[in-house]
Amino acid sequence: MLDGAVIVWAVVGAYGVRFGFADVEHGQIRDIDYIALSAVLASAWWIMLGVWGSREAKVLGSGAEEYKRIVAASVWLFGLLAVVSYALRIDTARGFVGLAFPAGVLGLVTGRWLVRQHLSLERQRGRSASRVLIIGGPHSAAHLARSLASAPSAGYLPVAAHLPGSNYSERLLGMDVPITGVENDFSSILSVIVEQGVDAVAISAGVNMHPTDLRRLGWELASRDIGMILAPALTDIAGPRIHTQPVAGLPLIHVSTPKLTGGKKVAKRAFDIAAAGTLVLLLSPLFAAVAILVKLSSPGPVFYRQERIGLRGSTFGMLKFRSMRVNADTELQALLDAQGTSDRPLFKVDNDPRITGVGRVLRKYSLDELPQLLNVLGGSMSLVGPRPQREGEVALYDDAAHRRLYVSPGMSGLWQVSGRSNLSWEESIRLDLYYVENWSLTGDLVILVKTFKAVFASTGAV
Secondary structure, eight states: OOHHHHHHHHHHHHHHHHHHHSSSTTEEEEEEHHHHHHHHHHHHHHHHHHHTTOOOOTTTTTSSSSHHHHHHHHHHHHHHHHHHHTTTTOOOOOOHHHHHHHHHHHHHHHHHHHHHHHHHHHHTTTOOEEEEEEEEEEEHHHHHHEEEEEOOOGGGGEEEOOOOTTTSSSSOOTTTOEEOOOOSHEEEHHHHHHHHTTTTTETTTOOOOOHHHHHHHHHHHHHHHHOOEEEEESSSSOOOEEEEETTTTTEEEEEEEEEOOHHHHHHHHHHHHHHHHHHHTTTHHHHHHHHHHHHHHSSSSSEEEEEEEOOGGGGEEEEOOOOOTTTTTHHHHHHHHHHTTSSSOOOOOOOOOOOOOHHHHHTTTTTEEEEEEEHHTSSSSSESSSSSBBBBHHOOOOTTTTGGGGGGOOOOOOOTTGGGGGGHHHHHHHHHHHHHOOOHHHHHHHHHHHOOOOOEEEETOO
């Protein structure tokens, strides 16, 4: 219903702006022809959104796939309209099409975003979500249950776990998900599906079932209109890196190696230079105002330079507007010792007494980080990347954490749009590693958009 309303609004609005609603002629084609074209276009547009699967439950409410399908369906429809108009030599008014297309796409995306906010609230309350039965080994099933429960907006509500052939009879570690049984027979699983009112079955890694039984289970689920989900033992791998190849009836999953070289590296660097240069020019009045406030707030320099670890372990001087009193670094170790966190990799002081009054405001809205745009222009940082950290923090890295040094550190990143200073060390590392493993220019753009939202909301700021 929302799609239909938006499409009608876009098409009728474009018609009114281009032709008006008076009975006038346009070339050799009368208005009645454009009225018919508008009706056909609106109907075809609505149908294309359905054909492209933009309303499928599995893409609603989470991820970018829903928006991608909306844009793809719209582009194909208007591309087909252009081809048909050219082939049949129909003089379609470019102004009408040029208005309807962007207005419709923007309206559809905005409408779906609004619905997504409502759907997310519903799913937070445990409604409007698929009830999922997890089948697999104890450890993989526990991990999958926790992962699904941590992302309720995705629409998968784990309600039970069945562990065929396992002697694990306790509740899953850290999750309020009951174990319905450990039987390995086909009928017991079907009984659980009926008893729990399951909408989907997730097969996790380590499942102790014969492939023939899994195939039979798939047939039975299909006959009952119940979804079947396969969850391989892969974590923090983005969709573009996963490719399937059918071999002898088996869907082999290929995971491509993440690379930031060649054209990708050039594209990222070019984007950094263009965007950072533009921001420096636009924000130069703000730079001057903040510099004056910092100078008046307390004795000391306007800028603060600190050694951080960058690409491949190299060091660089990261610039900030000074938000602490002079010689604050000499007090850090004593403060960490006082709160008992000197042995943790994330050097963060709660209720830091070294921060000035102006500094607290600058940090709340991340204004103290604006000089890092100069680091971006110089090449020691990127607009988006892992969190830049001190040498002492890097010294506490394990082997996995060292992978975050494969790319340049960023002014913003997944850590910034996912909680900022509210994140634990483990959560920060997981997000940074996910970024390193799944980098894309589109992903950078999405993170930058979310950064503005996080900054203005001052979420997790210190």
